[in-house]
Amino acid sequence: MLEDAMMEQRPTMADIARRAGVHVSTVSRALNAHTSVPTYTRDRILYLATEMGYRMDPLTAALMRSRRLGRPASHKANLGFIVAESRKQAWRPRSWIWEVFAGAKAQAQTSGYSLEVFWADNNASGAAALTRMLLARGIQGLILAPEHEAPLTFNLDWAQFAVISLHYGPSKVIPRFHQLVSNHFQSMIQVCRRCRELGYERVGLVLRDHPDTHYEYGRLILGAYQAAMDEAHRLHAVPPHTVRELDPDDIAAWARHHQVDAIVQAGGGYSADFEPPALINRLRHHGYEVGGRHGLVIMAHRTEFDMAVVDERTEMLGRTASRLLIEYIQQNQRGVPDDPIVFQLAGKFHDGLTLPDHSRSAPPHARRTVTHARH
Numbered sequence: 001m002l003e004d005a006m007m008e009q010r011p012t013m014a015d016i017a018r019r020a021g022v023h024v025s026t027v028s029r030a031l032n033a034h035t036s037v038p039t040y041t042r043d044r045i046l047y048l049a050t051e052m053g054y055r056m057d058p059l060t061a062a063l064m065r066s067r068r069l070g071r072p073a074s075h076k077a078n079l080g081f082i083v084a085e086s087r088k089q090a091w092r093p094r095s096w097i098w099e100v101f102a103g104a105k106a107q108a109q110t111s112g113y114s115l116e117v118f119w120a121d122n123n124a125s126g127a128a129a130l131t132r133m134l135l136a137r138g139i140q141g142l143i144l145a146p147e148h149e150a151p152l153t154f155n156l157d158w159a160q161f162a163v164i165s166l167h168y169g170p171s172k173v174i175p176r177f178h179q180l181v182s183n184h185f186q187s188m189i190q191v192c193r194r195c196r197e198l199g200y201e202r203v204g205l206v207l208r209d210h211p212d213t214h215y216e217y218g219r220l221i222l223g224a225y226q227a228a229m230d231e232a233h234r235l236h237a238v239p240p241h242t243v244r245e246l247d248p249d250d251i252a253a254w255a256r257h258h259q260v261d262a263i264v265q266a267g268g269g270y271s272a273d274f275e276p277p278a279l280i281n282r283l284r285h286h287g288y289e290v291g292g293r294h295g296l297v298i299m300a301h302r303t304e305f306d307m308a309v310v311d312e313r314t315e316m317l318g319r320t321a322s323r324l325l326i327e328y329i330q331q332n333q334r335g336v337p338d339d340p341i342v343f344q345l346a347g348k349f350h351d352g353l354t355l356p357d358h359s360r361s362a363p364p365h366a367r368r369t370v371t372h373a374r375h
Contacts, residue, residue, distance in 0.1 A: 011052040013331040019048050024331065054332075078114045079104075079325060080139040080161075084151055085121040092272065096301045096314060097145055100166065103318025104143055111326055115143075120152055127154040135160060141325040146181075147171055148214035159335040162328035164321050168342075169216030175336040178328075180321050183344040184217065184299070185224040187310045188266070190349050191297050192228030195262045199359030200295055203229075204238035204260035206251055208267030218242070221266050245269060248282030255288050261358065262295035263288075276305055280354065295355040299347075308355035310347040317345055 013031070017024045022041070030037045030045040031054075037045075081101050083091065091098055101117065108115040116137075120130060134142075139161065144152070146167040152174055165171075168181040195203045205225045209218040222240055229237060241254045246269040255263060270276060276298055280290045290296045300309040324343065328334070 010332055010334075011049075011054045012333050013054075014333070016045060016049050016052060016054060019052070020045050028330065078116070078138040079108050079141045079143065079322065080134055080137075081105075081115060081117045081143045081145070082120055082152065083117055083145045084153075085119045086151075087145070088119065091117075094272075094302070096268070096312075099301060099314035100145075100318040100321070103315035104322045105318070106315075107319035107322035108326070111322065113322070113326060115322065120154075122153045127156055131157045131160065141329045143321050143325060144174070144177070146214070148210050148217070151213050162325055162334050163336075164325045164328070166317070166321065168214070168220070172213070176340045178324065178337055178341050178343070180317065180324060180343045180345070182312045182317065183346045184220055184266075185227075186344075187299060187312075187347040187349075188221060188224035188264070189228050189231070190347075191264050191299070191310060192225070192232070194349055194351075195264070195295065195297070195355070196232055198295070198355060198357050200262035202238055202258065202260050203262045203264060204255060204258060205240040206246075206254075206263055206265045207240055207242045208246060208265075208269040209242045209244065210267070218267070225264070246274070246279065248279055249286065251279075252283050252286030252288050255283075255294075256286075261293070262297065262355065264297045264299070266299040276300075276307055291353050291356060295358060297355055303350045303352075306353045308350065308352035310349050312347050313345060320345060 013024050013027045017027045020027065020041075022045070026037060026041070027045055027049075030042040031049060081104060083097065087097065093099075101115075105115040118130070118134065118139075120126075134156070141162040141164075142156075144163060144165040144167065146165075151172070155174055158175065163177040165174075165177040165179045166181065167179060168184075170176055192203055205221070207218060207221055211218055222242075225240060238258045238260055241251065243250065246265075251263070254260070265279075270279075280296065283290055283294075283296075288294050295308070297308045297310070299312070300307075301312045301314045303309055303311050320343070
């Protein structure tokens with residue numbers, strides 16, 4: 001217990017930077033005897049670091065020395081990507097979680113680190129064993145998958161690790177760590193503005209909601225949609241349609257009832273067997289002509305099928321997660337932070353055939369029609 005308390009109180013580079021009145025990067029360079037830092041400043045920072053009891057992680061120090069000397073690193077710190085055992089079936093190429101991991105692994109390797117997946121079962125009694133295994137493998141930093149992708153049902157000995165979470169909002173079980181997420185609010189505003197630019201007047205939201213594990217995400221999307229409608233002076237023009245699973249028949253009935261001319265679908269709900277083209281074809285079967293008289297935008301994690309989407313940039317999310325985690329390791333920021341920070345990565349809107357120009361000035365015969373995408 002005393003050792004754990006000492007680890008929690010260990011000063012970080014950020015603490016030294018505040019005392020010295022300089023940026024964290026200046027502290028990092030000074031502690032590594034970089035010549036770009038003036039001698040007086042370097043000596044002052046070294047004195048403060050000694051006085052405060054700062055201790056650089058040995059693996060990180062070895063890595064940085066190797067870089068300065070232009071040699072391959074003799075020691076590599078290891079990073080772990082924690083995923084619940086129950087989500088193994090979702091671990092496949094083209095899935096959200098797999099693409100984020102691929103980006104994180106690529107960035108880790110570029111930075112001289114390794115990254116491997118660890119599957120956590122739902123047995124809380126295995127928490128101590130998992131912690132021991134992670135430490136035995138030299139794992140110093142953890143990336144936590146979001147709750148709706150892979151909920152963790154128990155806590156680890158967090159004081160042993162630097163942590164970045166991909167979950168938005170509070171978790172049911174684990175503490176609140178620094179979080180890296182997509183900027184869903186701005187993406188929704190961006191989508192609704194684009195729909196208005198193209199002449200759509202009744203934009204409706206279909207939200208696949210999972211309040212049990214991702215409550216704040218759904219409230220964020222609903223709030224962003226209402227803000228976008230308010231911006232257009234048409235607040236609540238179309239009641240949002242919240243569902244647990246995507247049902248094209250139900251969505252088509254809702255769209256007909258409210259005369260929706262453009263659907264914005266958020267919250268996922270697709271699988272290897274049910275992809276966006278299947279939704280398009282089923283909607284057409286019920287008279288909702290996507291790419292003709294009607295539009296469809298998907299808050300997605302890739303651009304494909306010639307569809308209008310907001311790309312969540314999963315690879316960049318993963319790369320950024322690794323960069324942040326490595327920075328925390330280098331600064332000895334381990335355990336649960338006192339002031340957790342939420343980092344947001346902006347998505348990119350991509351026009352597609354599912355959102356043609358709907359302006360009144362465009363003649364009907366000039367409107368494009370989306371082709372049937374192959375599975």
